[in-house]
Amino acid sequence: MLAGLTWLLVFQCLGEALVRMLGLPVPGPVAGMLLLFVALRLRGTLPANVDTAATALLQHLSLLFVPAGVGVMLHYGRIADEWAAIMIAIVVSTVLTIAVTAVVMRALIGRQMPAAADAAEPSSSDPPEH
Amino acid sequence: MQAMPLTDIWVYLAGTPLLGLTLTLVAYQGGYWVYARAGFRPLLNPVLLAVTFIVIVLALTGTEYRTYFDGAQFVHFLLGPAVVALAVPLAREWDSVKRLALPIAGALGAGSLVALGSAVGVAWMLGASPATLLSLAPKSVTAPIAMGIAEKIGGLPALAAVFAVTTGVIGAALGKYVLDALRIGDWRVRGFALGVAAHGIGTARAFQVNPKAGAYAGLAFGLHGAFAALAFPLIYAVARRWIGG
Numbered sequence: 508m509l510a511g512l513t514w515l516l517v518f519q520c521l522g523e524a525l526v527r528m529l530g531l532p533v534p535g536p537v538a539g540m541l542l543l544f545v546a547l548r549l550r551g552t553l554p555a556n557v558d559t560a561a562t563a564l565l566q567h568l569s570l571l572f573v574p575a576g577v578g579v580m581l582h583y584g585r586i587a588d589e590w591a592a593i594m595i596a597i598v599v600s601t602v603l604t605i606a607v608t609a610v611v612m613r614a615l616i617g618r619q620m621p622a623a624a625d626a627a628e629p630s631s632s633d634p635p636e637h
Numbered sequence: 638m639q640a641m642p643l644t645d646i647w648v649y650l651a652g653t654p655l656l657g658l659t660l661t662l663v664a665y666q667g668g669y670w671v672y673a674r675a676g677f678r679p680l681l682n683p684v685l686l687a688v689t690f691i692v693i694v695l696a697l698t699g700t701e702y703r704t705y706f707d708g709a710q711f712v713h714f715l716l717g718p719a720v721v722a723l724a725v726p727l728a729r730e731w732d733s734v735k736r737l738a739l740p741i742a743g744a745l746g747a748g749s750l751v752a753l754g755s756a757v758g759v760a761w762m763l764g765a766s767p768a769t770l771l772s773l774a775p776k777s778v779t780a781p782i783a784m785g786i787a788e789k790i791g792g793l794p795a796l797a798a799v800f801a802v803t804t805g806v807i808g809a810a811l812g813k814y815v816l817d818a819l820r821i822g823d824w825r826v827r828g829f830a831l832g833v834a835a836h837g838i839g840t841a842r843a844f845q846v847n848p849k850a851g852a853y854a855g856l857a858f859g860l861h862g863a864f865a866a867l868a869f870p871l872i873y874a875v876a877r878r879w880i881g882g
Contacts, residue, residue, distance in 0.1 A: 539721040540721050547725070553729065561726075566844065568837050569665075571715050573712065574713040576687075577688055582793070592764060595759060595763060599759050601752075601811065604751050604808075609815075609821045609826050609829075609830035612740045619739060619740060
């Protein structure tokens with residue numbers, strides 16, 4: 508776990524350094540993710556310690572957003588004044604984004620694999636849980 | 638050591654990072670417990686419950702956000718390594734991802750532009766202020782990246798983070814109903830749509846439901862962050878010139 512977490516931090520540092528060196532407009536952690544991805548593909552196998560650390564972090568990913576969410580109290584005044592516009596915009600936009608992304612992806616997969624592809628995928632008669 | 642009166646203990650604790658950190662973890666685990674007890678009902682999102690609880694505690698005790706964040710920053714900091722960690726599910730699913738390069742690129746581009754355009758468009762029609770509009774623009778991108786984008790285009794970073802978290806909670810809560818209504822059965826598509834629209838919070842939800850959906854949500858969440866960080870400031874610059882603002 509500790510070794511795995513160290514690797515994640517090392518790759519984040521490499522990402523931050525790369526972004527600054529080349530003046531890339533991508534956030535450092537995103538560059539770190541791409542570097543780690545390349546390293547894992549080159550290596551061919553997934554080291555158990557990296558897997559453990561990554562799985563632990565991703566399992567409680569939503570915890571990490573709590574401090575930013577509490578920042579709502581900094582902008583209480585603005586949000587109180589405009590809450591209806593903000594909430595309607597977020598709900599409408601989020602529903603539309605989910606729908607459009609899913610429909611476009613399904614259509615493109617269908618076009619690419621007319622045989623309806625992977626038997627491993629659940630069919631729509633097998634309703635998913637989420 | 639002499640015993641302290643209760644108020645002094647509070648003053649001491651409230652001044653150290655320990656309290657903000659502990660409060661964050663306790664509130665989240667409490668929220669998660671309720672969420673699990675309720676059979677993972679999407680509407681009882683643990684982030685929503687935890688944030689609500691913490692805001693109430695801070696308001697009742699008159700604690701400032703900055704004081705709270707002194708402790709909570711240790712949790713916030715882990716968003717960076719968590720983004721790096723997305724390489725792991727991506728590497729694991731790579732063989733299936735590779736074959737879907739075109740559907741992934743198309744869905745990401747369409748979803749990202751709809752997220753940007755519809756949020757700004759709807760809020761603008763409802764009369765939201767310019768600072769709110771610019772902070773809403775990156776709302777489907779994960780909080781740390783949304784803050785960077787908002788800063789670049791003249792929004793308010795902390796407000797952008799709040800909008801991003803709100804979007805994540807709403808996407809995680811409503812995703813199931815939208816995808817069921819559209820009869821989307823493919824876990825890859827379900828996960829990807831949640832990741833594009835609701836970044837890390839949608840991804841967390843997807844991982845709780847199905848590992849393949851989680852991997853695709855993580856992929857979408859990472860790609861959307863990278864894409865938006867590149868594209869949104871450009872789109873803003875073009876739009877500004879076009880409007881003449």
